[in-house]
Amino acid sequence: xxxxxxxxxxxxQGLALGSIYxxxxxxxxxxxxxxxxxxxxxxxxxxxxxxxxxAFLVGVGLPYWLSFLLALIGMGVFGLIxxxxxxxxxxxRGFLPVIISTLGASIFLQNTVLALFGAQPKRLDNVIPGGVxxxxxxxxxxxxxILAVTMVMVAFQFFFFEHTxxxxxxxxxxxxxxxxxxxxxxxxxxxxxxxxxxxxLGGLAGVLVGPVLFVSIGMGSIIALKAFAATIIxxxxxxxxxxxxGLFIGVVESFAAFYISVPYKDAYAFLMLFLVLVFRxxxxxxxxxxxxx
Amino acid sequence: MLIQGYTNNSQDFTPVVLAIKKxxxxxxxxxxxxxxxxxxxxxxxxxxxxTATWIxxxxxxxxxxxxxxxxxxxxxxxxxxxxxDANAEAKAYAAAYRAKYNVEPDVxxxxxxxxxxxxxxxxNAAKSEKSDDIRKAVLGLKNWKGVEGNYNFDxxxxxxxxxxxxxNEGGKVRFxxxxxxxx
Numbered sequence: 001x002x003x004x005x006x007x008x009x010x011x012x013q014g015l016a017l018g019s020i021y022x023x024x025x026x027x028x029x030x031x032x033x034x035x036x037x038x039x040x041x042x043x044x045x046x047x048x049x050x051x052x053x054x055a056f057l058v059g060v061g062l063p064y065w066l067s068f069l070l071a072l073i074g075m076g077v078f079g080l081i082x083x084x085x086x087x088x089x090x091x092x093r094g095f096l097p098v099i100i101s102t103l104g105a106s107i108f109l110q111n112t113v114l115a116l117f118g119a120q121p122k123r124l125d126n127v128i129p130g131g132v133x134x135x136x137x138x139x140x141x142x143x144x145x146i147l148a149v150t151m152v153m154v155a156f157q158f159f160f161f162e163h164t165x166x167x168x169x170x171x172x173x174x175x176x177x178x179x180x181x182x183x184x185x186x187x188x189x190x191x192x193x194x195x196x197x198x199x200x201l202g203g204l205a206g207v208l209v210g211p212v213l214f215v216s217i218g219m220g221s222i223i224a225l226k227a228f229a230a231t232i233i234x235x236x237x238x239x240x241x242x243x244x245x246g247l248f249i250g251v252v253e254s255f256a257a258f259y260i261s262v263p264y265k266d267a268y269a270f271l272m273l274f275l276v277l278v279f280r281x282x283x284x285x286x287x288x289x290x291x292x293x
Numbered sequence: 294m295l296i297q298g299y300t301n302n303s304q305d306f307t308p309v310v311l312a313i314k315k316x317x318x319x320x321x322x323x324x325x326x327x328x329x330x331x332x333x334x335x336x337x338x339x340x341x342x343x344t345a346t347w348i349x350x351x352x353x354x355x356x357x358x359x360x361x362x363x364x365x366x367x368x369x370x371x372x373x374x375x376x377x378d379a380n381a382e383a384k385a386y387a388a389a390y391r392a393k394y395n396v397e398p399d400v401x402x403x404x405x406x407x408x409x410x411x412x413x414x415x416x417n418a419a420k421s422e423k424s425d426d427i428r429k430a431v432l433g434l435k436n437w438k439g440v441e442g443n444y445n446f447d448x449x450x451x452x453x454x455x456x457x458x459x460x461n462e463g464g465k466v467r468f469x470x471x472x473x474x475x476x
Contacts, residue, residue, distance in 0.1 A: 006311050009341070013307045121329050123361050131340065138340045213304050214329050214361050222302050258308040263298040265308075
């Protein structure tokens with residue numbers, strides 16, 4: 001009975017952290033699909049979102065939901081600035097200059113936040129205080145919120161991309177830019193929208209995980225590494241895979257830490273990455289290896 | 294006895310906490326470097342119902358860890374390099390520090406403060422800027438009163454041989470006693 005409870009506890013933590021990896025991985029994937037570029041500042045979107053939340057909630061003293069809304073809007077606006085400042089000027093130069101540009105943006109963001117907020121990590125409180133106690137298992141309310149919001153976001157994602165005109169235009173842009181352009185889809189605008197959405201998604205992940213991991217300059221980098229592994233495991237550019245990949249990494253590293261060794265916890269994600277690259281280089285869901293390689 | 298390891302910036306201490314819980318340990322001793330890790334561990338430890346006495350390394354009473362973890366750290370003990378109530382020098386330093394920065398002084402500030410003073414003292418005493426002369430002067434410092442205690446440098450360059458035992462009482466660090474390893 002005790003073993004069952006422990007396993008459930010480990011599964012719960014793994015799913016919750018996996019959800020955060022999934023949200024950040026989703027941001028990675030959307031930008032990869034739209035621009036063929038890995039955005040190395042994706043983790044910092046989460047960090048920036050969390051700091052915006054701290055600024056509005058603790059700094060200005062606004063109510064929770066208003067701060068939440070403002071942080072998401074702020075991140076959306078930031079995504080637009082990011083698009084025009086970091087991606088757009090280099091869009092015809094191939095993928096390498098853009099990747100380096102996103103790396104530069106990541107360093108710039110971390111140091112700007114450091115200058116504005118200082119080095120001390122900040123505390124955010126759970127949306128709903130406390131948690132649920134079932135026997136010896138404790139379900140932290142913030143982890144429950146993370147799971148719920150991720151499920152809503154995944155549902156929204158499918159609805160948006162499959163059943164709305166804007167979503168279909170975005171999909172068309174990611175599949176074939178020239179064809180999309182010929183059909184009269186404003187490709188540059190679609191890419192800008194992708195950045196806005198990915199940035200807000202990253203910010204959402206940051207706001208959600210803030211109370212769990214605390215808000216610090218480095219929080220994004222830690223999450224982004226795992227999310228990046230999830231992105232590759234799932235087939236580099238597959239939306240469904242990003243979600244499964246994120247959850248998979250969260251759960252496997254939790255169980256491996258519990259049953260094998262805690263100090264190696266961060267290694268498991270990369271071990272899985274290695275195994276997948278060796279034995280299934282197209283990823284769990286990928287079939288378009290020739291196209292994306 | 295159960296020994297558990299972790300890496301800095303661990304996001305989840307559940308496996309460690311579950312192992313502690315299973316062991317039924319009466320006392321937990323931790324050596325953790327990052328205040329954030331202390332914060333996350335403290336929250337998860339108390340959430341999963343472990344109430345064992347906890348004695349932590351200096352990071353457990355740093356201003357950051359206490360702000361992040363809040364009441365999860367109440368009732369814990371720490372081994373601290375610095376405590377405002379440990380001696381008269383520490384008391385004066387703490388008052389000046391609070392007045393200037395409006396932050397509670399902790400090991401991260403006292404450490405640098407003492408180091409800077411020791412070096413300044415040694416440079417003045419040596420009347421030289423050569424590293425060997427300064428080193429000799431540092432090692433010659435005996436019974437020098439810093440804010441972390443009395444410095445008596447030995448041949449290995451170790452100045453302090455003592456620690457403060459402190460307790461987190463409702464978010465305030467209370468000085469319990471100073472333990473000296475000097476004869």
